[in-house]
Amino acid sequence: MSSLRDVEGELAAALKRLEGRCPYAETMAERTQGRRLRLDRETVTPQPLPRLEGVVFRAWDGSQWVEAAASGLSAHAVRSAVEGLMGRLPASGSSKGPPGPSATGRAERATTERRPIADVSFEELVAWGRTRLGWATSVAGIENALIAAQLAVDERLFLSTAGAYRFQHTARALGSVTPLAIEGGKVEFDYIQRGETGGAEVLDRLTEALVTHAAREARALLKAREPPTGPMNVVLDPTTTGTFAHESFGHGTEADQILRERSYLAPLLGTTVGPECLSIVDDGTYEGGWGSIYYDDEGTPSHRTVLIDQGRFVEVLHDRESAAALGRGVTGNARRADFLSRPFVRMTNTYVAPGSSSLDELVREAKNGVLLENFTSGIEDPLGGNMQLKVKKGRRIEGGELTEILPSMALSGKVLDFLKAIRGVSRREDFGVFAGFCGKGHSDLLRTGAGGPYLLSHAIVGPA
Amino acid sequence: MSDTNAFTAMRVADRLRHRTAAPWEVFGERLRRYEVHLNGDRVEMWRSPIELEGYGIRLFREGEEALGVGGAAATDLSDAGVEASLHDAETVARYGRFPARRISLPGPGSHYPEVDVVDRSLWAHPVEAIETYVHDLLEPFHGRSGVRPSFGSVRATLVEATLANSEGLQRRYAHTNVELELAVKAFGGAEGAPAGEYWATRRFRRLPGAQEVHADVDRWCRVAEDVRHAGSPVSAATNVVLPPGVLADILPTIVGFRLSGPAQLRKMMPPLDARVGAPILSIDDNGLEPFALGTAPSDDEGVPQARRPLLEGGLVRGSLTDRLHAGALGLSGGGGNGKRESAQFPNWFHFAEGLAPTSTTLEVPTGTGGSDDELIEAAREGLYVEQLGYAFPDPVSGAFGGELRAAYRIQNGRLGEPVRGGTIGGVVFAPEGAPSLLSQVQAIGSSTKLVGGLKTAAWLVGGMTVAGA
Numbered sequence: 001m002s003s004l005r006d007v008e009g010e011l012a013a014a015l016k017r018l019e020g021r022c023p024y025a026e027t028m029a030e031r032t033q034g035r036r037l038r039l040d041r042e043t044v045t046p047q048p049l050p051r052l053e054g055v056v057f058r059a060w061d062g063s064q065w066v067e068a069a070a071s072g073l074s075a076h077a078v079r080s081a082v083e084g085l086m087g088r089l090p091a092s093g094s095s096k097g098p099p100g101p102s103a104t105g106r107a108e109r110a111t112t113e114r115r116p117i118a119d120v121s122f123e124e125l126v127a128w129g130r131t132r133l134g135w136a137t138s139v140a141g142i143e144n145a146l147i148a149a150q151l152a153v154d155e156r157l158f159l160s161t162a163g164a165y166r167f168q169h170t171a172r173a174l175g176s177v178t179p180l181a182i183e184g185g186k187v188e189f190d191y192i193q194r195g196e197t198g199g200a201e202v203l204d205r206l207t208e209a210l211v212t213h214a215a216r217e218a219r220a221l222l223k224a225r226e227p228p229t230g231p232m233n234v235v236l237d238p239t240t241t242g243t244f245a246h247e248s249f250g251h252g253t254e255a256d257q258i259l260r261e262r263s264y265l266a267p268l269l270g271t272t273v274g275p276e277c278l279s280i281v282d283d284g285t286y287e288g289g290w291g292s293i294y295y296d297d298e299g300t301p302s303h304r305t306v307l308i309d310q311g312r313f314v315e316v317l318h319d320r321e322s323a324a325a326l327g328r329g330v331t332g333n334a335r336r337a338d339f340l341s342r343p344f345v346r347m348t349n350t351y352v353a354p355g356s357s358s359l360d361e362l363v364r365e366a367k368n369g370v371l372l373e374n375f376t377s378g379i380e381d382p383l384g385g386n387m388q389l390k391v392k393k394g395r396r397i398e399g400g401e402l403t404e405i406l407p408s409m410a411l412s413g414k415v416l417d418f419l420k421a422i423r424g425v426s427r428r429e430d431f432g433v434f435a436g437f438c439g440k441g442h443s444d445l446l447r448t449g450a451g452g453p454y455l456l457s458h459a460i461v462g463p464a
Numbered sequence: 465m466s467d468t469n470a471f472t473a474m475r476v477a478d479r480l481r482h483r484t485a486a487p488w489e490v491f492g493e494r495l496r497r498y499e500v501h502l503n504g505d506r507v508e509m510w511r512s513p514i515e516l517e518g519y520g521i522r523l524f525r526e527g528e529e530a531l532g533v534g535g536a537a538a539t540d541l542s543d544a545g546v547e548a549s550l551h552d553a554e555t556v557a558r559y560g561r562f563p564a565r566r567i568s569l570p571g572p573g574s575h576y577p578e579v580d581v582v583d584r585s586l587w588a589h590p591v592e593a594i595e596t597y598v599h600d601l602l603e604p605f606h607g608r609s610g611v612r613p614s615f616g617s618v619r620a621t622l623v624e625a626t627l628a629n630s631e632g633l634q635r636r637y638a639h640t641n642v643e644l645e646l647a648v649k650a651f652g653g654a655e656g657a658p659a660g661e662y663w664a665t666r667r668f669r670r671l672p673g674a675q676e677v678h679a680d681v682d683r684w685c686r687v688a689e690d691v692r693h694a695g696s697p698v699s700a701a702t703n704v705v706l707p708p709g710v711l712a713d714i715l716p717t718i719v720g721f722r723l724s725g726p727a728q729l730r731k732m733m734p735p736l737d738a739r740v741g742a743p744i745l746s747i748d749d750n751g752l753e754p755f756a757l758g759t760a761p762s763d764d765e766g767v768p769q770a771r772r773p774l775l776e777g778g779l780v781r782g783s784l785t786d787r788l789h790a791g792a793l794g795l796s797g798g799g800g801n802g803k804r805e806s807a808q809f810p811n812w813f814h815f816a817e818g819l820a821p822t823s824t825t826l827e828v829p830t831g832t833g834g835s836d837d838e839l840i841e842a843a844r845e846g847l848y849v850e851q852l853g854y855a856f857p858d859p860v861s862g863a864f865g866g867e868l869r870a871a872y873r874i875q876n877g878r879l880g881e882p883v884r885g886g887t888i889g890g891v892v893f894a895p896e897g898a899p900s901l902l903s904q905v906q907a908i909g910s911s912t913k914l915v916g917g918l919k920t921a922a923w924l925v926g927g928m929t930v931a932g933a
Contacts, residue, residue, distance in 0.1 A: 042729050044561040048552040050537035050816035051545070052518070067511040071518060071539040084513045122559045144730060180730070180860070185895035187732050187861055229931035230699040260503055262614040262647060262661075342501065342511055379854040381869070383614065383649060383661040384691070386885060388853035388867035408858070410887040412867040412931075441615065441645045442665045445809070462699075462887035462931025464856070464865025 004031050004155045005167060007073050011055070011159050014082045018059055019161050021089045023097040025059040026160035028297055029073060030339040034117055034152035039129035041137070041144040046122040049152055054339045057085045062094025069340055100320025101330060102162035103299025110169035113199025117151040117171050120200045125149060128175075128203055135208045136179040139215035141222075146178040146189075149203055156297070164299040172290065172447065173202035174435055179215035181222045188224075188407070190217035190393060191374065195435025195447075196288040220405045221393060227406040229462045233369030233397065234411060235362050235454055238432045240375045240391055242450030245280050246350045246438065247378035248387035248415045250450075253282075253307050253315075254333070254345040255322035257382050264385035264415075265313065273313045274419035277355045280308040282317055284332050284348030290435035291348040291449035298334040302348060305331045319345045337446040344440045349433050352452030355425025362424045362456040364400040370461055371395040371402060372409060375434075387415050390464050410464035418457050426454035471636065472541070476519050477628035479546050484523065484554070487567050489629040491764050491804060492519040493815045495621055498590050502616040502646070505602050512591065517541065520804060520815040521549055524567045525557040531564045532557040533788070537816040563729070564791035569765065570799075571631035576761040576768050580754040581639040583670035587622055593671055594620055600674040601646065604681040610653060611685045614661070616646035620671075621812050625760075633766045641757070641812060643667050648681070650688035660691030662851070662870060667810070667916055669755040687850055687870050694884035697868060697932035703846030703906075704888065704928045705839050705874065708913040708920050713855040714864045714901070716917035717807045718892040719747060720823030721859035723774050723782070724801070725789025732860070734780050740893055741778035741902035744831055748773050749784060750919070751800065751824035757810075758803070758824030758917055764814070767799040769824060778902070784821040807917060808859065828920035831908025839909055839924045841877035847930065848872045848879060849888065857892070864901075865889020868930075886932035899927060 011027050018025035034049040055078055056069035068084035070077045129147040136145035151173050158166040174195035181188045192214040194205040236244060251257070252265035284293050284302030293302045298320050305315055318326070319334035322345060335346040363371065374392040381387065394406040433451035472492025480488045499511040518539040525532030534557025536549040586593040598618055605612050620642045627635040644666040651659040662684040672680075727733040734740050741747075751769025753759050762768050765787050773781045790798025803822040804814040811817065833839045840848060853867035867887055873880040894900035909921030 040730065042563055044559065045533065045535075045818070046556045046559045047535045047818070048537075048549075048556065050518075050520075050539075051549070052539050052816065054516070054539060064507075065509050067509065069511070069514045069516075071516045072541070074542070080515060084515070088510055088512065122556055126559050178860075180732075182731055185734060185738075185893075189860055226929075229929060231933060257615070260614045262649065264658075340497075340514055340516065342499070342509065376858070377854060377856040379866070381661075381853065381867075383647070383659055384869075384884075385658075386853070386867060386869070388887070390856055390865070408861065408863050408865075408889075410865045410867065410889055410931075412853075412885055412887045414885075441617070441647075441663075443617070443619070443643065443645065460886050460931055460933065462865065462889055463929050464863060464887060464889035 004029060004157050008157065010075055010078050014078050015159060015161050017082060021086060022059040022061055023095050024102065024161055025057060026158065027055060027057045028336065028339060029055040029157045031155045032152060034150065035120065035122065035125060036150045037125045037129050037148065039126065039133060039147040041133065044126060046126055055081050056339045057081050059085055059089060060098035061089050062096055067342060099324035102160060103164040104162055106165040108167040109294035111171040111197050113171045115200040117153055117199055120151060132177045132206060132211055135211040136177055136215045139212055139219065141181060141219040142179045142215045144180045149175040151200055158295065158297065158299050160299060166295045166299045168294040170197060170293065171199055172197050173200055175203040175206050177206055177211050177214060179218040181218040183222050186222060188218055188221040190214040190221060193435060195290045197290065197292050198288055217393060221407055224405050224407045227370065227394065227409045227461065227463055231458065231460050233366040234459050234461060235366055235371045235456050237371065237373040237454060238430055238452055239434050240372045240389060241352050241452030241455045242434055243375040243378040243389050245352050245452055246347060246448065246450040247380045247389065249280055250282065250347045250350040251380035251382045253317050255316045255318045255326060256345040258316060259322055259325055262383045264383060268313050269316065271313055272311050273416060274308060274311045275422050276310045277425045278308055278311050278419065278422050279306065279353040281306050281353055282347050282350045286349040286433060286449065289349035289433050289449040290447055293348060296332045296334045297336040297343045300330045300332040300334065303332040317345050317347065319343065335446060337444040341444045344444065346440060346446060347438065347448050349449030351433055351450060352425060352455060354428040354431045354453050357424040357426050359426055359430060359454045362426060362454055363397055363402055365423055366397050366456055367400050369397045370406060371397060372411060385415050386412065387418065388412055408464050409461050411459045411461050413459040418459055421458040422455060424456045430454050471626050472517055472519055473626035473628045474634060475541065476521065476546055479550065483550060487524040487569055487630045489522045489569060489765065490519055491815055492626040493813055494624045495813055497619065497621045497812065498594055499617060499619045500594055500598050502613060504614060505605050505612055516813055518815045521553045522819065523553040523557050526566050531562045531567060533560045533562050535818065562788060562792065564788060567791055568787055569629045569631045570633055570767050572633050574768050577752055579752055579759050579761050581669055581759050583640040586620055586640050586671055590620060590622060594618055597671045600677040601681065604678050611648065611650045611688060614647045614649040619643045627766050629766060635762055635766055637761055639760065640669055642671055648684045648688045650692055657692040660688045662688040667757055669757065690882040691870055691884055694882040697847065697883045697886040697930050699932045700930055701927045702930055703843040704925050705843055705848045705922055706925060707922045708915045708918060710849050710852060711920055711923060712915040712918040713852065714857045714892065716823050716826055717857040718859050718862050718864065719826060720784065720807045722862060722893055723780065723784060724821040725783060725785040725793060726820060728783055728793055729789060733783060734893065736780050738780050739778050739896050740780055741775055742905040743778050744908060745775060745778050745902060745905050746829050747775040748827045749801065749823050750827040753825040753827065753914065753919060756825040756914055763800050763802045764804045764819055765799055765802040767802065769800055784823055786819060786821045789821055823917060826918045828908065830910050830912055830921050833907035833909045833924060835911065836909060836922050839907055839922055840874050840879055842907055843874045843924055844877050846874045847883065848874055862891045862893040864892060886930060888928060888930050890928055901925060
């Protein structure tokens with residue numbers, strides 16, 4: 001298959017056509033491919049990932065952005081997208097360019113794949129899955145497990161009339177094992193998942209120890225009692241801490257929502273919102289992060305942006321337009337889900353930085369409450385400032401000790417109250433960044449990472 | 465949409481016919497999408513046209529003990545692109561394994577129902593139709609103080625779906641889809657209350673008229689204003705009235721999986737005739753509901769869609785299958801629910817999705833509970849849930865739950881103060897005798913509404929767990 005770089009000439013010629021009609025235009029061509037696997041005791045389904053390719057053009061018409069896109073990378077597809085866009089541009093528009101700095105210069109980056117995705121055969125992938133199925137079903141009471149893997153390569157080529165050229169080749173691998181426990185009409189499960197930028201070596205992180213632990217947990221969940229309900233001390237595990245950082249705080253720091261007057265955090269910028277042990281970071285450069293990128297979809301290199309620095313809310317996330325409107329620098333957070341989706345200000349890898357406590361100390365400090373483990377979802381409330389986090393399981397905390405396993409739970413509360421109630425954050429050895437998918441509103445799902453260590457605070461908890 | 469090269473699946477099918485004697489199927493789509501993005505009450509960006517054409521192939525390798533199912537999907541319609549997809553599908557069919565000996569794909573000659581799935585005005589004049597809709601959406605805000613939209617989009621897609629298979633089937637049909645997202649913000653006032661928001665998301669086949677849009681916007685504004693004055697719920701097991709909009713976020717994902725061939729194959733489906741719901745509860749899967757999202761003349765395997773009973777009087781009466789699972793489960797014929805769409809994560813194009821049995825529109829016959837007011841009166845004390853943060857229905861365990869984003873206390877049989885925060889949750893299915901959403905239904909209202917993949921009236925459910933302050 002030809003390289004995505006081969007369409008540079010076609011795209012550059014198309015931008016030349018647009019140059020006469022608008023003060024600024026840019027294009028992003030994309031190609032995705034790879035392979036995936038779903039496997040359990042009943043079925044084995046290896047598949048190539050859909051080979052999706054296409055191009056999007058964005059132009060500033062003097063007062064706002066307009067876009068058009070088409071699938072395919074042929075001359076016909078490029079022409080179709082450009083002509084679609086020209087149909088929406090005024091015959092004679094303003095010569096005033098778009099707000100914010102335009103990227104310039106040439107740059108290229110590619111993920112280092114220790115085991116290149118292109119070299120992994122379907123036979124190897126199936127063997128990988130069968131091994132994990134064997135580990136899961138070796139645990140008494142577990143007869144089946146859902147195994148999934150995805151090895152994806154995403155190539156993006158960005159060009160603009162300001163002379164920018166960015167090519168990025170990003171490889172990502174994601175694997176999960178979900179042991180199923182079924183008894184008397186009740187179905188329970190636990191899961192283990194690892195997703196990172198990198199090659200097929202990432203799948204090896206799903207070790208026998210992790211898989212058999214998840215299988216034993218699934219079995220135990222069949223007999224788990226209902227969780228306690230109401231306000232209580234909560235310790236979040238690293239996956240849940242990450243969801244908290246992403247959903248509850250991160251979305252409110254997307255500066256386009258601040259410009260829409262849809263962020264409860266806007267008036268708090270520059271103030272202290274939490275204890276000194278709390279720092280929250282969005283880091284598109286995080287090595288191996290599931291949400292890591294080399295350049296955003298305006299051509300800006302990815303950044304590490306500290307959002308909360310030792311309790312003080314110091315920065316938000318920008319694209320070129322919001323940075324210009326708020327008098328700040330770009331932060332490399334203008335992201336498209338794909339060539340079919342528009343760019344928004346989006347997170348990359350958002351996490352709570354490590355603190356100085358141990359998990360044992362946080363549990364002792366909590367005395368009574370719950371440990372929330374294995375996030376399943378969260379949803380933002382950017383205007384209202386509430387939070388919803390959900391987990392697959394947890395542990396009761398009684399007398400400063402972890403006791404019985406608990407089934408799925410939801411956590412809710414006011415984010416600012418939750419921040420103020422934080423009493424400790426655990427150390428680097430507990431820290432991790434995990435794979436997730438994030439929507440802007442309810443659309444435009446893209447890959448983001450989220451993480452942190454253990455964290456102790458106070459919130460309302462109920463069954464979910 | 466031009467007819468030139470319209471038959472995506474047929475173009476790929478031509479190659480397959482000459483290449484393999486194995487059973488195969490091609491599902492193609494040509495899509496044209498128009499998007500308007502809003503910032504406050506102004507249009508922030510037009511995105512149009514967005515043109516997408518692609519296909520998904522399934523190729524079956526029949527064996528002594530199992531079927532090898534190969535699949536591939538792509539947007540590259542060049543000779544080399546199609547050849548690469550066929551090679552991929554043949555390769556993975558060697559490693560794929562499904563517990564059926566053969567697949568019985570439908571041939572030509574089936575009778576396909578006439579269904580309403582096209583907004584003709586949108587199809588003929590998409591830009592003008594969307595502009596009118598956006599105008600209708602924003603008009604009620606003009607001159608209104610203290611409430612306005614903050615974030616939103618309207619995304620309309622015109623689809624031409626085509627299907628061909630090795631049995632000689634060739635099908636083609638058109639449909640339209642619209643996605644609306646609008647966050648309505650209530651703010652200002654002398655009392656210094658915090659701003660409130662109602663976050664509306666809707667998916668439908670046709671653009672609603674001005675009167676319906678204005679009524680919706682009025683209600684969203686009212687809820688956004690109420691949220692500003694909301695109190696906290698208290699922890700309790702309580703009566704809850706759930707309107708169709710909340711149930712639509714829970715039931716299709718969980719019922720659509722737990723009463724399906726894949727669940728049956730994995731021993732997760734309750735047995736036929738088992739009691740899983742209250743005697744007043746029945747649920748059909750209705751693939752023919754006019755202008756419903758799941759409606760089509762055929763499923764994505766080419767089997768005519770129909771109405772199929774799933775629950776009758778709380779007892780399990782049927783399951784959702786495609787031809788592949790019907791074969792594995794020893795059901796003669798079967799199928800009709802093989803869709804390339806996930807109920808949990810719906811996408812605006814389907815050719816790239818895997819095919820699996822999925823609910824079309826779950827339809828709950830009306831009950832005798834009367835209007836929402838009568839259900840509230842019957843509840844006496846409890847909560848009316850207007851909106852959850854996200855119910856996150858888990859199809860495997862059947863659990864659901866989320867934060868109360870907008871709710872009202874029910875006191876003495878009447879709606880009381882607004883409530884926000886805390887969580888509500890439970891399970892949809894439970895072993896007989898254990899509490900569940902389906903088993904705790906006490907009354908079903910008398911007036912149904914179609915929301916997403918569900919047509920139902922509101923439910924009064926007893927003993928739901930609320931976690932509050």
